[in-house]
Amino acid sequence: MACNHCVVKVGKAIASVEGVVEVDVNLEKREAVVIFEESVTDLGKIKAAVREAGYEPL
Numbered sequence: 001m002a003c004n005h006c007v008v009k010v011g012k013a014i015a016s017v018e019g020v021v022e023v024d025v026n027l028e029k030r031e032a033v034v035i036f037e038e039s040v041t042d043l044g045k046i047k048a049a050v051r052e053a054g055y056e057p058l
């Protein structure tokens with residue numbers, strides 16, 4: 001992630017995952033805080049969405 005455009009893209013990708021309640025992508029820390037319903041989705045699906053958007057989740 002290099003700029004605010006990336007932040008928006010990653011944020012949208014994560015937000016589009018079913019079960020995600022809230023997402024906050026931080027450019028400086030290079031991290032995303034995601035609140036999601038564990039009965040609906042999991043970290044693997046969220047990371048897959050980030051990968052699909054063209055970014056490599058840590």
Ligand SMILES: [Cu+2]
Pocket residue numbers: 001002003004005006007
């Ligand atoms: Cu960018």
